[in-house]
Amino acid sequence: xxxxxxxxxxxxxxxIAAWVQPNERVLDLGCGDGSLLKGLIELRGxxxxxxxxxxxxxxxxxxxxxxxIQSNLEEGLSGFENGAFDHVVLSRTLQTVxxxxxxxxxxxxxxxxxxxxxxNFAYWKNRMAVMAGRMPVSEDLPYQWFDxxxxxxxxxxxxxxxxxEMGIVVRERMVLDEKGNTVVEEANFLGSxxxxxxxKV
Amino acid sequence: xxxxxxxxxxxxxxxxxxxxxxxxxxxxxxxxxxxxTYGTLNAAKSNAILIxxxxxxxxxxxxxxxxxxxxxxxxxxxxxIGPGKPIDTEKFFVVGLNNLGGCHGSTGPATINPATGHPxxxxxxxxxxxxxxxxxxxxxxxxxxxxxxxxxxGSLGGMQALQWTIDLPxxxxxxxxxxxxxxxxxxxxxxxxxxxQAILTDPDFHGGDFYRHNTKPARxxxxxxxxxxxxxxxxxxxxxxxxxxxxxxTIGYGFGVEFEIESYLRYQGDKFAxxxxxxxxxxxxxxxDYFDPSHATQGNLAAALARATAxxxxxxxxxxxxxxxxxxxxxxxxxxxxxxxxAYAEVASNFGHDSFLMMDPxxxxxxxxxxxxxxx
Numbered sequence: 001x002x003x004x005x006x007x008x009x010x011x012x013x014x015x016i017a018a019w020v021q022p023n024e025r026v027l028d029l030g031c032g033d034g035s036l037l038k039g040l041i042e043l044r045g046x047x048x049x050x051x052x053x054x055x056x057x058x059x060x061x062x063x064x065x066x067x068x069i070q071s072n073l074e075e076g077l078s079g080f081e082n083g084a085f086d087h088v089v090l091s092r093t094l095q096t097v098x099x100x101x102x103x104x105x106x107x108x109x110x111x112x113x114x115x116x117x118x119x120n121f122a123y124w125k126n127r128m129a130v131m132a133g134r135m136p137v138s139e140d141l142p143y144q145w146f147d148x149x150x151x152x153x154x155x156x157x158x159x160x161x162x163x164x165e166m167g168i169v170v171r172e173r174m175v176l177d178e179k180g181n182t183v184v185e186e187a188n189f190l191g192s193x194x195x196x197x198x199x200k201v
Numbered sequence: 202x203x204x205x206x207x208x209x210x211x212x213x214x215x216x217x218x219x220x221x222x223x224x225x226x227x228x229x230x231x232x233x234x235x236x237x238t239y240g241t242l243n244a245a246k247s248n249a250i251l252i253x254x255x256x257x258x259x260x261x262x263x264x265x266x267x268x269x270x271x272x273x274x275x276x277x278x279x280x281x282i283g284p285g286k287p288i289d290t291e292k293f294f295v296v297g298l299n300n301l302g303g304c305h306g307s308t309g310p311a312t313i314n315p316a317t318g319h320p321x322x323x324x325x326x327x328x329x330x331x332x333x334x335x336x337x338x339x340x341x342x343x344x345x346x347x348x349x350x351x352x353x354x355g356s357l358g359g360m361q362a363l364q365w366t367i368d369l370p371x372x373x374x375x376x377x378x379x380x381x382x383x384x385x386x387x388x389x390x391x392x393x394x395x396x397x398q399a400i401l402t403d404p405d406f407h408g409g410d411f412y413r414h415n416t417k418p419a420r421x422x423x424x425x426x427x428x429x430x431x432x433x434x435x436x437x438x439x440x441x442x443x444x445x446x447x448x449x450x451t452i453g454y455g456f457g458v459e460f461e462i463e464s465y466l467r468y469q470g471d472k473f474a475x476x477x478x479x480x481x482x483x484x485x486x487x488x489x490d491y492f493d494p495s496h497a498t499q500g501n502l503a504a505a506l507a508r509a510t511a512x513x514x515x516x517x518x519x520x521x522x523x524x525x526x527x528x529x530x531x532x533x534x535x536x537x538x539x540x541x542x543x544a545y546a547e548v549a550s551n552f553g554h555d556s557f558l559m560m561d562p563x564x565x566x567x568x569x570x571x572x573x574x575x576x577x
Contacts, residue, residue: 025540049537055549055563062514062544063570069533069545079534 011180034066227326235306240290253354262297310480323409353377355557435553
């Protein structure tokens with residue numbers, strides 16, 4: 001990881017920053033206030049666009065000078081052509097999307113590679129919480145069960161299995177613990193957040 | 202007067218003696234444009250914003266023209282433009298004009314043709330959005346503005362902003378394309394044609410030369426406006442505002458005004474027909490119909506926009522069915538295809554196509570945020 005990338009301030013952002021190259025076209029799905037895109041543009045020299053549905057986030061992204069497009073991810077990426085982007089990023093959002101397979105297929109249609117990060121529900125602390133009878137709340141799952149935007153609850157092992165089923169190639173995978181340190185062994189137990197670099201066969 | 206108003210304003214007039222060749226091939230030998238300006242042009246002349254008007258708009262964009270009748274004489278986009286407003290006249294020098302062919306002081310069908318000494322009438326050539334951009338560019342030259350910080354407009358005004366980025370890319374740094382479309386659909390053209398037929402078949406139209414008969418096709422223009430007005434509102438808004446409310450308590454079983462919506466539309470039609478020129482209305486609707494930057498690129502909008510170097514703000518409104526959000530997305534998708542800079546907001550608003558003129562907090566915050574980032 002480069003020193004520049006670390007300046008993005010979030011460990012999964014730094015992983016993503018290391019995977020993109022200058023001048024690449026990047027589409028960030030669910031871009032929020034545009035922080036990731038702004039970082040990738042300023043520090044990695046990419047050309048970026050973001051998709052966001054929330055009006056307050058769209059406003060914040062415009063205030064950040066980011067190319068934000070207000071649109072609903074659940075309706076797909078039909079406005080964009082095949083292979084229009086080098087990387088299509090879905091950061092900490094897959095677990096909030098209803099059409100899981102649909103959005104992954106769309107990402108790999110409009111992008112050469114898809115970058116997906118998500119919280120690992122099988123992280124040991126999450127398992128402990130459930131063992132103790134409560135839904136987990138952690139660094140990467142910061143919501144209470146009654147106010148969470150998350151609707152899909154899955155693990156690293158689940159996602160690996162889905163990739164196999166969908167015939168998707170996992171080019172690279174980085175798993176991080178709650179402090180943002182890289183997890184190498186027992187990823188599905190020790191990892192709190194996973195970042196995948198995906199491609200079609 | 203409000204602290205956020207540009208205050209009492211008056212129009213200026215610029216005369217252009219160099220003939221303007223129009224897209225149709227016709228030539229306007231000389232013409233005048235009326236315009237208003239707000240704020241101060243900076244020394245670098247880098248803070249100028251051009252506001253382009255829609256079908257019935259004009260040069261009086263902000264402030265008021267009569268201190269005794271502030272409310273009645275407010276500019277048509279006064280909620281958007283002024284000190285501390287989304288398009289901030291403390292930062293920007295804002296120019297509003299009446300387009301060529303208009304009826305608010307610029308040369309148009311109702312002004313005198315020097316060659317005949319009579320109003321132009323039917324002789325006035327049809328002008329296109331491209332022609333307006335050329336005429337506006339001459340006004341920019343006159344004001345010493347090499348490049349606009351932004352060209353901004355709603356509806357037909359947004360189309361002019363789009364055309365600027367294609368025709369004179371080096372002269373526009375940002376484009377605000379609001380409630381617009383890259384070209385009209387058959388349905389859009391159909392509405393325009395019914396409006397035109399209402400005017401053209403009015404016995405008082407006299408082939409466009411009604412001025413010399415001391416009359417005007419008020420019935421036709423009224424119908425045209427009533428039809429147009431329906432398409433500017435949303436179904437929800439009409440239901441909310443009028444529903445099936447009756448003007449009087451009982452049904453009269455006749456053709457007089459019964460429902461509130463009838464009363465409203467007739468009032469709007471009458472009011473419009475009393476001040477707007479029928480030939481200008483015809484001309485403006487034709488400019489809308491002809492607008493299609495992708496015509497030269499076999500329908501490929503991205504190819505047409507490839508020349509643009511401006512950054513774009515595109516805004517649409519959820520209940521606008523005249524130029525729906527889908528139409529704005531066509532522009533956005535073409536820009537993204539080209540790798541161009543664009544921010545796009547689809548604002549949830551109840552006011553249909555007219556939303557672009559309304560004071561909506563999200564809409565205004567977006568314009569404010571975008572304009573705030575423009576360097577001058």
